[in-house]
Amino acid sequence: MEALGWVRCRLAPLALAAVLSFAPPAPLAAEVANPIDPASIYVLAVASCLPWRPKIKICAPDIVKFLDTAKEVMGVSADHITTLVDENATAPAVRAAFAKLKDSLPQGSTLIVYYIGHGMLVPARSDGGDETEEALILWSASSPFAAIHAVHSGMWMTGSELSGLINELPAKDILVILDTCNASGADDEIAPKPARFASKEIALISSSRAHEIAFADLTSAAFTRNLLAAIRSKPPTLYEAFLTAQKETSAEAAIRCEAAATSGAIDEACTPQDPELFDPLGLTKRIELRDE
Amino acid sequence: MIEAMFAVLMLSTPAPNISIPVEMGPGDLPLGTFCRIQDVCVIAQTEADCGKISGKTFTTLDACTNAVPAAATQQEK
Numbered sequence: 001m002e003a004l005g006w007v008r009c010r011l012a013p014l015a016l017a018a019v020l021s022f023a024p025p026a027p028l029a030a031e032v033a034n035p036i037d038p039a040s041i042y043v044l045a046v047a048s049c050l051p052w053r054p055k056i057k058i059c060a061p062d063i064v065k066f067l068d069t070a071k072e073v074m075g076v077s078a079d080h081i082t083t084l085v086d087e088n089a090t091a092p093a094v095r096a097a098f099a100k101l102k103d104s105l106p107q108g109s110t111l112i113v114y115y116i117g118h119g120m121l122v123p124a125r126s127d128g129g130d131e132t133e134e135a136l137i138l139w140s141a142s143s144p145f146a147a148i149h150a151v152h153s154g155m156w157m158t159g160s161e162l163s164g165l166i167n168e169l170p171a172k173d174i175l176v177i178l179d180t181c182n183a184s185g186a187d188d189e190i191a192p193k194p195a196r197f198a199s200k201e202i203a204l205i206s207s208s209r210a211h212e213i214a215f216a217d218l219t220s221a222a223f224t225r226n227l228l229a230a231i232r233s234k235p236p237t238l239y240e241a242f243l244t245a246q247k248e249t250s251a252e253a254a255i256r257c258e259a260a261a262t263s264g265a266i267d268e269a270c271t272p273q274d275p276e277l278f279d280p281l282g283l284t285k286r287i288e289l290r291d292e
Numbered sequence: 293m294i295e296a297m298f299a300v301l302m303l304s305t306p307a308p309n310i311s312i313p314v315e316m317g318p319g320d321l322p323l324g325t326f327c328r329i330q331d332v333c334v335i336a337q338t339e340a341d342c343g344k345i346s347g348k349t350f351t352t353l354d355a356c357t358n359a360v361p362a363a364a365t366q367q368e369k
Contacts, residue, residue, distance in 0.1 A: 055314045120318045137318055146324025149335045181317035213315040221316065256313055 032237055036173060036286045038075030041110045043067065044082045044097055048089040048117030048136070052143040058216050060085050062116050062179075062224050069228045070112070073289050074238075089117070091138040091157050098165040110173040110287075113166070116221055119180030121210060122151050122158065134159045134178070134185030134210070159186030166190070166202065173283055175238075177205045179221045184276045185210035191278035203279035205242055207249070213271050215256070223249045223275055231289055238287040239279070246275040 045067060047059035063085055070076040082097050105111065118137035135147070135156045144150035151158060163186075166174050176190050183206030191204040207223035208214040215222045223245060230244035253273040260270040277284065327334040327342030336342050 053319055056316060118316050118318055120321070122323065143321060146322050146335055146337050147318065148324040148326070152335065179316070181315060213317060215313040216316055217313060222313075 032286060032288050034286055035288045036110050038288075039077065040106070040108070041070075041074065041076045041112060041287075042080040042082075042101070042105060042171070043070055043076055043112045043114065044101065045084070045114045046089050046094055046097075046117070046136075046138075047085045047115075048139045049086055050118060050137065050139060050143075051141060053118060056118075056216055058218075058220050059089075059116055062220055063114075065220070065228055066114055066116075066224065069231050073231050073234065074287065075290070076112075086139055087141075089139045091154055094138060094157060095165070098169070102168050102170070105170050107170045108172045109170070110175070111166075111169060111171040112175045112177065113162075114177045114179075116179040116224060119178070119182050119185070119214075120147055120156075121182045121185050122147055122156075124160070132185060132210070133189055134180075134182050136162070136178075136180065159189035162186070163189040163192075167200065171200070173201045173286075175203050175205065175283055175287070177227075179207040179214060179224045181208060181214045182210050182212065183207045183214060184212075184278075187276070187278045191280065201281045201283050203277070203281070203283040205284070206276045206278070208273050209276060212273055215253070215273055222252055222273065226252075234289050237285050237289060239277075239282075239284040241289060242275070242277050242284060246277070249273055249275050 045063050047063045049056050049059035063083060067076075067081055067083065070081070071078060082101070084093055084097060101111065115136055120135050120137060121132040122135045124131055124133040135151050135158045137150070137156055140150075140155055144153075144155055147156075150156040162176070166176070176186075178186060184204075187204055187206065187210075191202050205227075207221070217225075219225075226248040227241060227245040230241035230248070231238070233241070233244070235241050235244070250273065253271070257270040257272075279285075322337045324335050324337055325339050325342065327336050327339075334342070
């Protein structure tokens, strides 16, 4: 391996010189078309680790990691960030945060909504076509007695409610990142296919397909960990970072499956996790990644 | 001796983070079901619970269109 590295190091300058002598000078990095100005990016970060699901305590640390990355690599200003964590991440608090953003976001700005926590598919209340939709299990001190009660009483937030809140904002570009079980269950509500005809550009990054479990370890959610590592490797845009995180997260699920099969362990650990991107207008290809 | 050191190093390598997965869902929380009791819509944990009226009342009937009718004896309560 070292020998191969030596050959690469020794031959690369010669090859480069040969290419440069015949080809016109090219830009060093691919240029991003119509990039989003980092100064126009705002973030609403919501993390809901539930006291009645005590195994997962990754919400607060993952929010810190996400926001550090957003500031350092995406150039988001610290005073453009709203954070709601655990007991502050109740559904009324999230609605209040959206109401505040509705009054304060500049016209034409970009909003990134990041949610990490639990999610569940519930019967759809809208006529969107799907029989189910994703509900974000926002914070409550105790477990609701049934999921549909949590939805209908406003304790949780469905994808269709989140979509309604997003569409009231003056922001032009909105990226929603959901790291939760069944995350793609919100695709029809948040990033519907006719979006290309709407006045807003909305994209959804989901950590898992509908009916899939999103996994976490004791330190971080798997998809968030992979996404942030990919962002910090500084590919040109968030789009390439997502592709890397998608591949890594799916590979981890396959490894979990193999380990479970070998040890005869719990079946739950042997389920795929396939992150998806719903980005009809290429919003993620306009978010550049670089040092602040 | 070198082989022994290598073996010790291999054993002491920390396990990857993915070794203890936990899922980010609601656990065993029941989905619940709607029960219709005359002009009142009730949410219960299971269809069997509809007859016990153990759920909590819900004020609109929209969600109750396809609800399971509660037991006749309970409708009188």
